[in-house]
Amino acid sequence: MRAADAIVKALEMEGVEHIFGIPGGAILEVYDALYDSEIVHILTRHEQAAVHAADGYARATGKVGVAFATSGPGATNTVTGIATAYMDSSPLVVMTGQVPRAMIGNDAFQEADTTGITMPITKHNYLVTDERQLLRIIKEAFHIASTGRPGPVLIDLPRDVTMADIEFDYPDKVDLIGYKPKIKGHPKQIKKAVDMIIQSERPIILAGGGVRLSNAHEEVLKLAETIPAFVVTTLMGKGAIPETHPLCLGFIGMHGTKYGNYAVMEADLIIAIGCRFSDRTVGKFSEFAPEAKIIHIDIDPAEIGKNVRVDVPIVGDAKLILQEMIKMIKTKQRKEWFERVEELKRKYPLKYKRDENVIKPQFVIEKVYELAPDAIVTTEVGQNQMWAAQYFKVKYPRQFITSGGLGTMGFGFPAAIGAQVAFPDKIVVDIAGDGSFLMNIQELATCVDYDIPVKVCVLNNAYLGMVRQWQQLFYKRRYSATRLRYPELSFEKIAKGFGAHGITVEKPSEVEDALKEAFEIDKPVVIDFHVEVEENVFPFVPPGRSLREVLDGE
Amino acid sequence: MKRCTIAVLVENKPGVLARVSSLFRRRGFNIESLAVGTTERPDISRMTIVVRGDDRTLEQVMKQLNKLIEVIKVSDLSENSVERELALIKVHAPPAKRSEIIEIANIFRARIVDVARDSFIIEITGDEEKINAFVDLMRQFGIKEMARTGKISMARGSKTVG
Ligand SMILES: Cc1ncc(C[n+]2csc(CCOP(=O)(O)OP(=O)(O)O)c2C)c(N)n1
Ligand SMILES: [Mg+2]
Numbered sequence: 001m002r003a004a005d006a007i008v009k010a011l012e013m014e015g016v017e018h019i020f021g022i023p024g025g026a027i028l029e030v031y032d033a034l035y036d037s038e039i040v041h042i043l044t045r046h047e048q049a050a051v052h053a054a055d056g057y058a059r060a061t062g063k064v065g066v067a068f069a070t071s072g073p074g075a076t077n078t079v080t081g082i083a084t085a086y087m088d089s090s091p092l093v094v095m096t097g098q099v100p101r102a103m104i105g106n107d108a109f110q111e112a113d114t115t116g117i118t119m120p121i122t123k124h125n126y127l128v129t130d131e132r133q134l135l136r137i138i139k140e141a142f143h144i145a146s147t148g149r150p151g152p153v154l155i156d157l158p159r160d161v162t163m164a165d166i167e168f169d170y171p172d173k174v175d176l177i178g179y180k181p182k183i184k185g186h187p188k189q190i191k192k193a194v195d196m197i198i199q200s201e202r203p204i205i206l207a208g209g210g211v212r213l214s215n216a217h218e219e220v221l222k223l224a225e226t227i228p229a230f231v232v233t234t235l236m237g238k239g240a241i242p243e244t245h246p247l248c249l250g251f252i253g254m255h256g257t258k259y260g261n262y263a264v265m266e267a268d269l270i271i272a273i274g275c276r277f278s279d280r281t282v283g284k285f286s287e288f289a290p291e292a293k294i295i296h297i298d299i300d301p302a303e304i305g306k307n308v309r310v311d312v313p314i315v316g317d318a319k320l321i322l323q324e325m326i327k328m329i330k331t332k333q334r335k336e337w338f339e340r341v342e343e344l345k346r347k348y349p350l351k352y353k354r355d356e357n358v359i360k361p362q363f364v365i366e367k368v369y370e371l372a373p374d375a376i377v378t379t380e381v382g383q384n385q386m387w388a389a390q391y392f393k394v395k396y397p398r399q400f401i402t403s404g405g406l407g408t409m410g411f412g413f414p415a416a417i418g419a420q421v422a423f424p425d426k427i428v429v430d431i432a433g434d435g436s437f438l439m440n441i442q443e444l445a446t447c448v449d450y451d452i453p454v455k456v457c458v459l460n461n462a463y464l465g466m467v468r469q470w471q472q473l474f475y476k477r478r479y480s481a482t483r484l485r486y487p488e489l490s491f492e493k494i495a496k497g498f499g500a501h502g503i504t505v506e507k508p509s510e511v512e513d514a515l516k517e518a519f520e521i522d523k524p525v526v527i528d529f530h531v532e533v534e535e536n537v538f539p540f541v542p543p544g545r546s547l548r549e550v551l552d553g554e
Numbered sequence: 555m556k557r558c559t560i561a562v563l564v565e566n567k568p569g570v571l572a573r574v575s576s577l578f579r580r581r582g583f584n585i586e587s588l589a590v591g592t593t594e595r596p597d598i599s600r601m602t603i604v605v606r607g608d609d610r611t612l613e614q615v616m617k618q619l620n621k622l623i624e625v626i627k628v629s630d631l632s633e634n635s636v637e638r639e640l641a642l643i644k645v646h647a648p649p650a651k652r653s654e655i656i657e658i659a660n661i662f663r664a665r666i667v668d669v670a671r672d673s674f675i676i677e678i679t680g681d682e683e684k685i686n687a688f689v690d691l692m693r694q695f696g697i698k699e700m701a702r703t704g705k706i707s708m709a710r711g712s713k714t715v716g
Contacts (some may be wrong), residue, residue, distance in 0.1 A: 119576050
């Protein structure tokens with residue numbers, strides 16, 4: 001069988017239903033094989049977007065996302081997408097074309113050292129130098145991408161490898177001597193953690209993106225209700241528990257809720273589940289939760305103790321570990337602590353100044369939430385992302401999709417495309433900034449081409465708003481290169497030019513109707529909300545400060 | 555700051571060395587020496603890496619290495635192990651100095667493996683301190699060139715890392 005056909009067949013056997021990508025010379029053979037397959041290929045208009053779309057698809061479904069690109073520029077265009085997925089532990093298999101084996105290393109046309117370039121941003125990568133290893137490698141790639149701490153895996157395919165004739169015997173298991181993720185938590189550690197929880201007076205659960213990756217949301221809820229303990233999340237952990245649940249204190253960190261941050265600083269026990277204690281979440285490492293003991297549950301041993309001290313580490317799969325813990329937990333009411341947290345909630349609610357004449361960006365998010373609480377929400381990066389995180393109350397896991405680790409502008413729109421492809425019947429909304437949206441705006445063509453009715457809500461403040469906010473607060477309002485001057489630019493017209501629908505909204509009173517219109521029509525829609533230009537995101541813990549040092553802009 | 559010697563068993567595949575060194579560079583770990591060779595199994599190679607760092611860094615080095623798919627086993631051999639390094643030293647050796655150099659080499663159980671009109675190549679094995687001491691003594695004669703393999707290491711006793 002032609003190797004290219006074997007690749008496509010292997011993908012079918014892995015259960016792949018959608019691939020995002022762009023063809024080119026070095027990967028022509030594989031695209032030829034794809035022509036006869038049931039797999040739906042979505043032609044994006046940029047390879048970065050193909051990888052983000054595959055990533056959005058993976059985050060929305062839990063399945064491995066698959067992206068294709070050709071050699072050289074096609075492959076280098078995938079880099080930002082791969083790095084984004086790597087930072088957020090998203091399972092991807094990216095296949096890139098490569099020049100024929102005999103030409104590798106000779107600076108051939110469209111040659112790039114793809115495996116060299118992507119080595120530090122993939123969980124693993126392969127250059128296929130022997131066609132007889134091809135199927136084993138594909139099998140391994142899917143296994144590695146989706147198990148343990150998930151991540152992107154890249155397979156670089158020299159053109160002549162894809163043209164070779166091979167026997168199709170797809171392995172049904174992998175044999176990797178150096179890769180055996182630890183799944184079961186150590187019983188002694190679990191027991192220790194449980195004792196610590198039972199003894200604690202002010203426990204808090206800190207849920208990260210690992211909860212989603214291990215499908216442990218039910219267990220998190222059960223644990224929280226059994227102890228009982230309040231739950232805060234990281235940005236990536238949003239959705240680990242319904243945010244309307246009385247025990248949920250929202251997300252913490254730089255722009256997290258003030259009451260969540262304060263509660264963490266007053267807690268005597270942090271039960272961290274599937275999180276990596278990033279600087280954006282914990283603020284100043286040495287001053288994080290000073291009164292608390294820390295239990296850290298994570299599948300990646302390298303995360304234990306990397307940023308903050310840990311008292312009881314438990315390495316393994318969060319879901320299994322929590323199931324064990326729940327069996328042993330004894331409920332204990334902690335009245336004083338609960339009253340204290342309720343007081344924090346009352347005293348420090350999320351708030352912004354409402355306005356009748358100017359559209360407040362937070363108001364737009366509140367309306368999106370009100371009109372489409374079940375929508376899948378993706379975000380771009382910047383203020384738009386933080387307002388989305390603050391004001392959209394996530395109900396279920398995998399509902400909120402954002403680039404947390406890398407903070408990639410241009411992620412949200414293609415990620416929304418991926419999510420919409422996976423869930424054609426859901427409303428999928430990209431909360432966008434004007435700067436970010438322009439970074440992958442060409443994907444409107446993809447949406448129109450494949451009838452992908454993503455709704456892009458641009459919070460248009462004519463600024464690289466988040467950077468401007470830092471300049472305002474830390475650089476005396478010296479707005480160096482953050483003004484986006486385009487008085488003539490109309491996102492509505494751009495959308496219409498692509499054949500999508502576009503709406504411009506200038507008054508608060510029009511926000512609701514515009515959203516209703518967008519959610520009702522079965523077409524991709526861009527809504528250009530002209531929002532308050534110098535609105536800031538608060539609360540705000542300046543970088544490198546403790547979570548107690550919250551600015552709230554008053 | 556501590557020094558730590560770690561043995562890393564890896565699959566003998568192309569690119570593994572690049573992966574390991576890329577990891578060290580990316581995470582800001584400092585390699586003092588690195589030696590690679592095959593083991594009793596042709597499909598497995600052994601790297602001996604000497605790193606410097608505080609306890610937290612050294613722990614991260616081991617954990618991050620372990621995450622590489624092609625890394626099979628990482629062991630700390632900083633204590634209670636046999637450590638050896640080999641050096642080749644081309645030293646200036648005019649007739650008047652030869653017997654002195656030979657005498658010093660004998661004391662160190664070093665071997666003269668090449669003789670030219672006014673130079674020797676001397677081969678010496680031993681732990682780092684021994685080699686350093688020998689190199690220091692050779693300096694007075696004028697070292698023209700030197701190559702060291704970097705340290706390899708093995709735990710004492712019947713315990714193995716494999
Ligand atoms: C690809 C990329 N380039 C630069 C940045 C740095 N950056 C972070 S937020 C931001 C501004 C984003 O502007 P916009 O999309 O308009 O969002 P706003 O903050 O105004 O809501 C920039 C430039 C980034 N995160 N990603
Ligand atoms: Mg903006």
